[in-house]
Amino acid sequence: MNSNKARDLFSEYSEGTLNPGLKAGFERCLEQDPALREEYRQYLVVVQALEARRDEPVEAPFDLHDRIMARIDKSIFDSRRAPSVGLFERWRLAMFGGLGTVAVAATVIALVNAQRPGVETSEANLLSGGREAAVSFAWREGQLFVVHPGESVGVVEVLNPEDKRVVGSIPYTSEGLNRALENKAPRSVVREIKTGKQTLLVAIPGTERERRETGEGTAADVARALADGLGVAVQLDVKDPGAVRTWRLKGDDPVATEVDGKTVVSRLPNGLYLLKD
Amino acid sequence: MSTGADDSVLIRQSQKGDRSAFDRLVRMYEEKAYQYAYRLTHDPDEAADVVADAFVRVYNAIGNFRSQSAFGTWLYRIITNCYLDHKKKDKSRYTTSLDTAQTPDGQEYERQVVDPGDGPDVEAERSARESAVQTALEQLPEYQRAMLVMYHVENLAYEEIAEALDLPIGTVKSRLNRARLALREALREDAELFKIG
Known part of the structure; x- marks a missing residue:
């Protein structure tokens, strides 16, 4: 066996899968060739370094499922909106493809921006698409569901309110939508859920509970304390979100929570709790 | 999976x-x-x-x-x-990992590792090794990287990789060998960490 052939057998030898004849030949080669021996040692070091990565913890983003399903919804949405094109249209698209893309995007933006005035987001019921069908929210089994009955199209965006980064985008189609937003992180997160100019600001509990009986912070901090301590989703509807408030949990009932000495939390029919001034 | x-x-x-x-x-x-x-x-x-x-x-x-x-x-x-x-x-997309930072002209340089304190710090060395492996993997062609990750990190069998990549098993084995050699070369810059050289 020459060195090149022996090199090809590094992995099989190290895994113990060589037949006895080849194994003996490989070991003879190693014995006789110090350079090959060194190469084999280095091979083992590299493999060991690679395999150490198996233990490296990889935590999926809490909204991964939502991002996947949103991408699928968008793909369905795009494929249904794509017009069938004739020869002239193909030529026109080739010429004005970029403009066409902008126009489609503008249409979608226009649809989600169109809204009826006077609709309260505190009802967790957001209008979109300028049509009758509305997006609604419900808290069930530890998940926040975004629901749309169908009949119209639009987009619901999920943002991180701290940096306004869009963490998820959920287009809905005529097939309807019943999507769970699940927070897989241990602690609660606050998210803005937007369609058009309407915004639902909500604290979604994480997988672990951490009870802080009393504390001081912004409205988001109060909502997170409720979410972390009692495992409930809390919608925020406050005039001055940045103002510092003092909270005190009272037993296991979120409604009994005192904020600046007052009870300002109520339970909504959709299962969310509302923190309102 | x-x-x-x-x-x-x-x-x-x-x-x-x-x-x-x-x-x-x-x-x-x-x-x-x-x-x-x-x-x-x-x-x-x-x-x-x-x-x-x-x-x-x-x-x-x-x-x-x-x-x-x-x-x-x-x-x-x-x-x-x-x-x-x-x-x-x-x-052309530029990604910045947690282990790297960008210089003002957009080049990436290794973030300085803070001296962990007295004596050798096993955890710091392990972390440096992981970081070096990642950097070395990033230098490999994507296809080789995928094979190495599938086999050595995800623990897939040759047969599964062959199915996943639609390649004969023999080709998977020889390409994996080439990928390992390429990785070893890429790790030469960090010879001290891996005692290669």
């Missing part, structure tokens, strides 16, 4: 257009899929993008899935293809 006896039921229901079955199928595989994508990209956003694209392809093609291979292996194949497509489309 984990498979359960019930994934075949979910696959059949998904093939009939049952959206909730597909949703459950995604839940069953999404974390493992993300783990693989993250190990390829080492970028949380890109990994999530790759996984989302992969599941779109799965959704569109599930009707053609004939269970000749395990669903998990099929998914590996799709994720690998999505990853390769991402890289092709986005060769």
Whole structure:
């Protein structure tokens, strides 16, 4: 066996899968060739370094499922909106493809921006698409569901309110939508859920509970304390979100929570709790 | 990638257009899929993008899935293809890992490791080694990287990689060997950490 052939057998030898004849030949080669021996040692070091990565913890983003399903919804949405094109249209698209893309995007933006005035987001019921069908929210089994009955199209965006980064985008189609937003992180997160100019600001509990009986912070901090301590989703509807408030949990009932000495939390029919001034 | 006896039921229901079955199928595989994508990209956003694209392809093609291979292996194949497509489309995209920082002119340089204190710090050395392996992996062609991750990190068998990449087993073995040699060369810069040289 020459060195090149022996090199090809590094992995099989190290895994113990060589037949006895080849194994003996490989070991003879190693014995006789110090350079090959060194190469084999280095091979083992590299493999060991690679395999150490198996233990490296990889935590999926809490909204991964939502991002996947949103991408699928968008793909369905795009494929249904794509017009069938004739020869002239193909030529026109080739010429004005970029403009066409902008126009489609503008249409979608226009649809989600169109809204009826006077609709309260505190009802967790957001209008979109300028049509009758509305997006609604419900808290069930530890998940926040975004629901749309169908009949119209639009987009619901999920943002991180701290940096306004869009963490998820959920287009809905005529097939309807019943999507769970699940927070897989241990602690609660606050998210803005937007369609058009309407915004639902909500604290979604994480997988672990951490009870802080009393504390001081912004409205988001109060909502997170409720979410972390009692495992409930809390919608925020406050005039001055940045103002510092003092909270005190009272037993296991979120409604009994005192904020600046007052009870300002109520339970909504959709299962969310509302923190309102 | 984990498979359960019930994934075949979910696959059949998904093939009939049952959206909730597909949703459950995604839940069953999404974390493992993300783990693989993250190990390829080492970028949380890109990994999530790759996984989302992969599941779109799965959704569109599930009707053609004939269970000749395990669903998990099929998914590996799709994720690998999505990853390769991402890289092709986005060769110019600049990603910044947690272990690197950018100089004002946009070049990346290694962030200085703070002296961990008295004596050798095993944890710091391990972390430096992991970081060096990642940097070395990033220097390899994407295809080699995918093979190394599949075999050595995801623990896939040669047969599964062969199925996932649609290659003969012999080709998988020889390409893996080449990939390991390439990785060893890439790690020469960090010879001290790995005692190579």
